[in-house]
Amino acid sequence: MLETLSLMGQGFLNALNPLTLVLMVLATALGITIGCLPGLSAAMGVALLLPVTFGMNPAQGLIVLGGIYCGAIFGGSISAILIHTPGTPASAATAIEGYALTKKGQAAKALSVACFASFCGGLLSCISLYFFSPLLAELALLFKSPEYFWLSIFGLTIIAGVSSKSLLKGFISGILGLLISTVGMDPMEGVERFMFGNASLYNGINVTCALIGLFSMSQVLILAEAKFKARGKATKFTGSVIINRKDIRLIFPTICRSWLIGNILGILPGAGATIACFMGYNEARRFSKHKEDFGNGAIEGVAGSEAANNAVTGGSLIPTLTLGIPGESGTAVLMGGLIIHGLQPGPELFTKYAELTYTFFAGFVLVQFAMLAVGLLGCRVFAQVSRLSDSILIPAIFLLCVVGSFAINNNFDEVLIMFLFGIIGYLVRKFDLNAAAIVLGLILGPIGENGLRRSLYLSDGDPSILFSTPLCWMLIGLCVLGTLSPLLMAKLTKSVEKETKEDLKESKAS
Numbered sequence: 001m002l003e004t005l006s007l008m009g010q011g012f013l014n015a016l017n018p019l020t021l022v023l024m025v026l027a028t029a030l031g032i033t034i035g036c037l038p039g040l041s042a043a044m045g046v047a048l049l050l051p052v053t054f055g056m057n058p059a060q061g062l063i064v065l066g067g068i069y070c071g072a073i074f075g076g077s078i079s080a081i082l083i084h085t086p087g088t089p090a091s092a093a094t095a096i097e098g099y100a101l102t103k104k105g106q107a108a109k110a111l112s113v114a115c116f117a118s119f120c121g122g123l124l125s126c127i128s129l130y131f132f133s134p135l136l137a138e139l140a141l142l143f144k145s146p147e148y149f150w151l152s153i154f155g156l157t158i159i160a161g162v163s164s165k166s167l168l169k170g171f172i173s174g175i176l177g178l179l180i181s182t183v184g185m186d187p188m189e190g191v192e193r194f195m196f197g198n199a200s201l202y203n204g205i206n207v208t209c210a211l212i213g214l215f216s217m218s219q220v221l222i223l224a225e226a227k228f229k230a231r232g233k234a235t236k237f238t239g240s241v242i243i244n245r246k247d248i249r250l251i252f253p254t255i256c257r258s259w260l261i262g263n264i265l266g267i268l269p270g271a272g273a274t275i276a277c278f279m280g281y282n283e284a285r286r287f288s289k290h291k292e293d294f295g296n297g298a299i300e301g302v303a304g305s306e307a308a309n310n311a312v313t314g315g316s317l318i319p320t321l322t323l324g325i326p327g328e329s330g331t332a333v334l335m336g337g338l339i340i341h342g343l344q345p346g347p348e349l350f351t352k353y354a355e356l357t358y359t360f361f362a363g364f365v366l367v368q369f370a371m372l373a374v375g376l377l378g379c380r381v382f383a384q385v386s387r388l389s390d391s392i393l394i395p396a397i398f399l400l401c402v403v404g405s406f407a408i409n410n411n412f413d414e415v416l417i418m419f420l421f422g423i424i425g426y427l428v429r430k431f432d433l434n435a436a437a438i439v440l441g442l443i444l445g446p447i448g449e450n451g452l453r454r455s456l457y458l459s460d461g462d463p464s465i466l467f468s469t470p471l472c473w474m475l476i477g478l479c480v481l482g483t484l485s486p487l488l489m490a491k492l493t494k495s496v497e498k499e500t501k502e503d504l505k506e507s508k509a510s
Contacts, residue, residue: 004134011358015366020060024363027067028370029378034068035075035091036382037393042072042090042330043436044219047211048397050337051404058341059356063363065337069330070313070367073273074118074375077306078382081110090273090309093281097294097301104297112243113299114306115375117255121307122368124259125266125314129361132267136322137350145454146466150475152448155325155440157482167483173434177441178448180205187446188453200413207336209405209414210442213421214428214435215333217401221426223390242376251303254284258307265308266315273309273330280308314364321345321357324444332436336443 014020027049034045045068053061076091081098094114101110143151156174183194184204195201258280265276284304285294294301317334319325324345326332335345343349349357375382405418428435452466459465466472 007354007358008130008362010355011360011362012365014059014355014359015063015362020063020363021366023056023060023064024067024367025370025374027064028071028367029374031068031071031073032075032078032371032374032378032382033071035072036078037075040072040219040393041215042069043333044215045069045072046330046333046337047208047215048400048404050208050211050333050340051407053337053341054407058343059359059363061337061341062334062360063367065334066360066364067367067370069334070122070310070364070371071374073310073313073330074115074122074306074371075382077114077118077302078111078379081114081302082107090277090312091305093277093305094302096281097298097305100295100297101299101302106297109243109247109299110297110302111379112376113247113251113302115372115379116243116248117251117258117303117306118310118375119368119372120255121259121262121310122313122371123365124256125263125311126361126365126368127314128263128267129314129317129364133318133322133361134350136318137347140322141347142471143346144469145451145458146468147451147471147475149448149451149455149466150472150479151323151325152444152451154475154479154482155323155444156437156448157479169431169433170437173428173437174441176433177438177443178445179441180210180438181442181445181449187450188457198413200411204446205442206414206417207439207442208340209418210421211333211336211439212401212405213418213423214425214438216397217418217422218425218429218435220394220398220401221422222429223394223397226390247299251300253287254280254300254304255307257283257287258304259311262308262311263315266312267318273312276308276312277305280304280306317364321349322347324447326436326440332439332443336439339443 030049031042031045034040034048035042046065049068050065053064056064073090076086077094077098080086080091080095081102084095084099084102086092086095098110098114101107156178181204184201185191185195186193258276261279261283262273262276265279266273281301281304284300285291285298288294288298288300290298290300313330316326316331320331320335321338322345324335326335338345343353343356401418401422402415405415406412424438425435427433428438455465456463467476
């Protein structure tokens with residue numbers, strides 16, 4: 001216990017480094033900018049800026065990526081409130097009450113509530129990050145080769161299933177990622193696999209190039225395909241963006257409720273912030289004493305949605321850091337950043353690299369304060385950013401993709417790999433496959449392959465070793481649940497959205 005407290009204290013001392021604080025604020029502001037641009041996402045923002053962190057030490061790099069991630073989740077609420085167009089899917093429910101408040105001339109209040117609720121949801125989620133991560137890491141210490149094989153299978157089933165509308169398409173995406181992960185030298189025998197004489201593929205596909213292509217370059221192709229368009233006109237607003245005590249007292253119970261909802265959904269791999277925002281909004285309406293305000297501009301609805309989707313951020317990092325199973329696409333990309341900095345998710349992050357991990361945790365706490373300050377002070381500026389035309393966005397993102405992928409190793413081959421994955425990402429979107437599942441296959445493939453082949457090597461080819469421990473059977477059970485989870489999540493999402501629409505109709509009719 002004393003050792004943990006010492007690590008927590010040292011983590012805050014490291015995170016309070018002046019340079020780290022400056023980078024954190026800049027990253028958070030950049031994340032908010034990306035989030036408030038309709039069509040862009042938190043995952044894309046993290047992937048696009050991943051190469052920028054190469055010159056930083058691992059702790060600084062991860063804090064910067066965390067700032068972009070959290071900032072983008074909150075940033076989606078700005079365009080949702082001002083132009084009724086969610087910047088990210090996680091702010092879809094915020095648009096319902098936020099835009100209604102804007103039409104009543106209360107845009108400043110809506111933005112201040114969204115920012116404060118996002119801050120509280122993210123900050124409270126750090127409690128579970130500190131408390132549950134070490135416990136789950138201790139469990140991971142018991143894992144051996146068979147367990148790592150089943151863990152990788154579980155990671156693929158849960159993310160491929162939950163985050164795709166079709167279970168079949170989700171698994172196709174995961175298998176595609178697994179196939180791509182076989183490129184490079186065989187880890188056991190040193191045989192070349194699918195390298196086609198290209199020495200730059202010796203260590204396999206560069207994960208950063210794949211991430212930039214799948215999430216960023218594919219977005220360029222999607223935007224270029226559509227007609228260049230200007231964004232909706234952002235409403236001008238006056239008044240203070242500082243939330244008052246009366247509003248805080250009104251929304252505080254909603255924030256606490258949404259924190260629990262978002263945190264639980266964040267810990268469950270694959271559930272994500274989109275489901276959390278609707279559930280947070282729905283429960284805010286259910287428990288509200290002013291149900292008649294919903295649909296007409298209820299600040300409790302804004303707070304419920306934003307606290308829930310930001311509470312997902314801390315929760316989703318728990319399985320990402322301890323087991324290597326990202327909670328959603330944003331943390332899937334962030335896990336890629338972790339690996340690129342030479343860190344493997346698992347128990348070592350809480351033993352060998354404990355100081356670095358707790359520095360990241362402390363930085364994640366400070367990111368929430370940076371988000372609150374930047375969000376409140378800069379919301380008028382971000383409101384104008386949300387109006388940027390695609391004709392500006394397309395060349396800007398394209399340039400960042402090319403420069404970022406080339407800067408990794410100063411190798412033009414990796415730019416070509418990025419373009420290839422951009423085309424793959426474009427086709428993935430067109431066929432409604434899942435880019436996050438491809439990333440997971442790319443990352444978890446080597447872990448699963450090593451676990452399987454080492455297990456069979458130790459048992460002289462006897463497959464019964466894969467069923468030899470209680471942990472193996474527990475993970476097999478989780479794989480089955482992961483396969484069935486799409487059906488459960490689909491029903492949950494439909495019921496929440498249906499109930500929300502029906503209640504809104506009733507409130508408007510009354």
